[in-house]
Amino acid sequence: MKLHCEVELVNRHLPTFGLRGRGKGSRAVLSLCRPSDRALSRSQAGPVQLVIYTLKDKTGSRYKANSSNLKNFLAAVRLAHQGCAVETLPLLTVAPLKTSEVEKPKTKMVITSKKDYPLTKNFPYSLEHLQASYCRLARIDMRMLCLKKLKKLDLSHNHIKKLPATIGDLANLQELNLNDNHLETFNEMLCSSTLRKSLQSLDLSQNKIKALPLQFCQLQELIYLKLDDNELIRFPFKIGQLSNLRFLSAARNKLPFLPSDFKKLSLEYLDLFGNAFEQPNLLAPNIQLTVPLTLLEISARAILDYRIPYAPHIVPFHLCRDLDTSKSCDCGKSCLNSFIQATVTMNLHCVAHTVVLVDNMGGTEAPILCYFCSLTCYSQFLDRSTKSNNR
Known part of the structure; x- marks a missing residue:
């Protein structure tokens, strides 16, 4: 033509x-x-x-x-x-x-004071990077959730208490910074949203979060995760599923120990300084064994060990939740409600190339939970530990 x-x-x-x-x-x-x-x-x-x-x-x-x-x-x-x-x-x-x-569409906007925050004017729909810090925001502005091209959202240094599930509609969001707010929880609905495929960096430091939801580990594109200066008492149970995670910082929290799944991480940088880690004691285990095993326990172990698919449309929803929180024995097999639990010492260099000292004494070790599906597995682990310490 x-x-x-x-x-x-x-x-x-x-x-x-x-x-x-x-x-x-x-x-x-x-x-x-x-x-x-x-x-x-x-x-x-x-x-x-x-x-x-x-x-x-x-x-x-x-x-x-x-x-x-x-x-x-x-x-x-x-x-x-x-x-x-x-x-x-x-x-x-x-x-x-x-x-x-005739101007080129605006892709970046930085607001660092309340007086500069737009009240009567919409944000440009072409924005890819939006920072609104020190604006005393008590909640996330719903106008931000219409910015479908947004890749980076920085809402640090505000007064935000809750996260709306609609943040998950920002399909291109790669970086989310919520440092220094008043968050007490992380909305589990976000973990099953489009953020699963887009979010690579998340900063939740300087908040009041005590625990992250079990579903948090569905955010499998995460590379950077900052959780410093919160009130964390535990990591997500299946944190090892975050296979792309390379930088993890959770300094100055209240972690007593690390979950067993922590051993599956492969990090470049790890900072756990200033946590209230307990002294591990392998000889004082928490015994939850049931002899003989219940039919539920036998069935659950078979489903997990043989990797049989399960979902709410196959088995009841509460059983799915139980299976999602299953434990892995040192022998490689799974257990559900019948197990022996103990804490052992792990050198954090086993999971990270660079490790910030855990305490002022120069240590790089932390207690980690271990599970054993039977008394036999527990006894064999004790024998190996004893021989290793005698060398």
């Missing part, structure tokens, strides 16, 4: 610098083309391009064409070609454009 016409090329940024175009058109050929990449098949071709050929530029200048705007433009051209009355055509009157119409 080609159109021979007079064309004037105008730089959209000129009005922002107080400059004008030369106001003179030149003879050109206007054409709609596909991208010239031969590696792409017709079915894989990218967006339509608007190409302008001039005497000085015979190879043509290419511009991406917005499909919706292009459709409306061509519809108007077609009606004009058919001889429709001018009054019926969707034409604009000749007038200077507003600065906002």
Whole structure:
């Protein structure tokens, strides 16, 4: 499709610098083309391009064409070609454009005081990075949740107490900073939202969080996790499922020990300084063994050990929750409600390349929970530990 016409090329940024175009058109050929990449098949071709050929530029200048705007433009051209009355055509009157119409869409906005926070004006829908710190926000502004292109949201240093589940509708959100707020919980609905596939960095430091929900480990794209200066008494039970996690900081909390799943992590940086870790004692276990095993325990172990799929539409919901919190024995098998629990010492260098000292004494060790599915497994573990300590 080609159109021979007079064309004037105008730089959209000129009005922002107080400059004008030369106001003179030149003879050109206007054409709609596909991208010239031969590696792409017709079915894989990218967006339509608007190409302008001039005497000085015979190879043509290419511009991406917005499909919706292009459709409306061509519809108007077609009606004009058919001889429709001018009054019926969707034409604009000749007038200077507003600065906002020619400016590049705003992708970043930084607000660091309450007086600068917009109350009567919406946030630009083109935003990809929004920071609203020190604004005394008591809740997340619902206008922010309409910013579908948002990749980074920084709401640090506010007074936010709860997180709405609708944050999960921000499908492109990669970084969420909620440092220094009044959060007491983390909404479990967010863990099953689109954030599972997008969120890579989460900062919840300097809040009042005591525990993260079991579903937290569904955020499997997490790389950075900051939990410093909270009131944490435990990590998520299945924290080892965060296979992409590389930086974990949970200093100055109230952690008495680490979950057994912690051993599955592979971190580059770990900071657990200033936690109230208990002294491990392998010889004082918590014995929860049931002899003989109940039918529920036998069935649960079989489902877990043979990796049989389960879901609420297969077994009752409460059984699914029990299976989700199953324990892994040192022998590799699973157990549900019948087990022996003990704490042992683990050197944190086993799971992290760089470890911040756990205490002022220079230690890098912390207590970790261990589970044993039988008395035999527990006895064998004691024997191995005794031999290791005697070497």
